[in-house]
Amino acid sequence: MNEPMDMEAVLERLKEKGLRLTPQRVEVITLLYQLSHPTAEQVYSLMSKKFPYVSQTTVYSTLKMLKDLGLVNELTYGDRSSHFELTQEEHAHFNCKSCGEIYDVDVKDAHQLQYMLHAEQGYQVDFVRLEFYGTCPACAAGGKSEADAGRTKQ
Known part of the structure; x- marks a missing residue:
């Protein structure tokens, strides 16, 4: 990314x-x-x-x-x-419902979705914001809590 x-x-x-x-x-x-x-x-x-x-x-x-x-x-x-x-190149986010942390995630086909909306349905897309919601790997493993949210980048 x-x-x-x-x-x-x-x-x-x-x-x-x-x-x-x-x-x-x-x-x-x-x-x-x-x-x-x-x-x-x-x-x-x-x-x-x-x-x-x-x-x-x-x-x-x-x-x-x-x-x-x-x-x-x-x-x-x-x-x-x-x-x-x-600001950086468009990318997706993963929002952890357990700790509240937001992660940048690389989704290789995000630009393909934008192209499909335009080519197949005629929409003119100016900006893409793709969000995923669920549980991050650290929370799923039981290693993180809401107190860790807002932590420094690793």
């Missing part, structure tokens, strides 16, 4: 747009590289340990700015939660 652009490229993109590289912005980006699909609340919680006076508004506005620049994807769900990930 393709990885998101490297950190230097992300920071360079911000500079190109005339945005300052504040320590708080750099930390939000760093956490997005370290965490697996964190919520804004998870980013804020970790940031407040390093920057005790950081506000939730700073975290939310930084995530929104990164999303508006196309550097971050926001994954929203029916329960109104949002998770964030650095």
